[in-house]
């Protein structure tokens with residue numbers, strides 16, 4: 001088993017590049033944890049510190065409760081798969097798979113047995129004699145994964161292993177990794193900047209920004225209750241619409257007001273928003289919570305003018321302008337049609353409104 005703990009973990013490169021800034025995280029035994037964030041936010045550095053490939057500036061890394069800061073990478077018994085696969089170019093696939101096992105002085109029979117099982121599991125049995133350059137990107141990716149699997153480590157660390165694959169293969173490998181995890185039941189820490197990967201693969205997602213952890217939780221929980229505008233704008237595509245608005249009406253908390261648009265607040269919202277009467281607010285609306293028809297039970301209409309209609313096949317993304325000029329995206333039915341410049345009504349599901357304070361961008365409705 002392998003629980004991985006990060007306590008106040010910090011990495012400073014040189015004098016002043018704080019790549020990882022005092023993060024705390026507990027990865028449970030057998031959990032599929034995804035570290036998600038934009039390029040440069042400190043994901044790889046975090047993973048490399050866990051692997052022992054990078055020294056720790058401050059804080060602790062524990063594996064099953066033991067501090068491993070000073071433990072050799074090999075002795076941590078973790079297997080890393082990198083984006084560029086890092087295969088040995090002069091060795092065959094079989095050689096790549098067996099290399100680490102030979103170093104560990106496993107018997108010939110045990111090595112053969114492990115290679116056979118892994119090759120079977122990944123469907124690379126007929127590639128064992130080839131060199132890496134004789135393989136497609138997807139096949140190299142499988143071999144890199146195979147090299148991690150044969151080691152039978154206590155946990156896997158994946159650093160964007162799917163990023164170099166084309167979209168179709170990436171989707172297929174996502175599914176395979178999920179199956180593999182279910183079968184092996186081992187702890188996986190998977191780094192990605194791809195929110196679709198994170199949403200589909202992670203049992204929990206840890207969202208990072210500027211070396212810090214912003215939010216940790218199951219994908220749907222993070223999607224439903226983003227703690228701030230950064231998370232709201234990062235998950236899902238197109239992301240949540242974030243609009244400058246203000247609470248208004250007789251009590252200052254009857255409605256949320258945009259230029260020429262007034263959306264009534266539901267009783268539950270008023271309760272949660274007490275203390276914010278009359279304040280400026282960032283209103284969050286997911287594109288999928290907007291509709292061209294009044295379909296939600298409690299909805300309100302906004303008149304918008306059409307900027308663009310983008311058909312993706314299964315759905316249509318409408319980009320429209322609100323009366324004050326702010327743009328808003330809506331995910332609509334695939335049959336939706338409209339002319340650019342025309343006006344229409346968009347219906348918003350009032351139960352799904354999000355509110356963030358304008359200054360810090362923090363969610364002001366605790367769910």
Ligand SMILES: Nc1ncnc2c1ncn2[C@@H]1O[C@H](COP(=O)(O)OP(=O)(O)O)[C@@H](O)[C@H]1O
Pocket residue numbers: 013014017018019037038039040041042043044045046
């Ligand atoms: N070896 C290094 N020396 C100096 N700065 C580095 C080094 N590696 C990474 N960084 C910096 O640390 C920050 C985090 O990098 P990284 O962990 O690679 O981010 P991510 O994997 O999320 O894209 C970035 O600002 C990056 O430029």
Ligand SMILES: [Mg+2]
Pocket residue numbers: 043044045
């Ligand atoms: Mg990286």
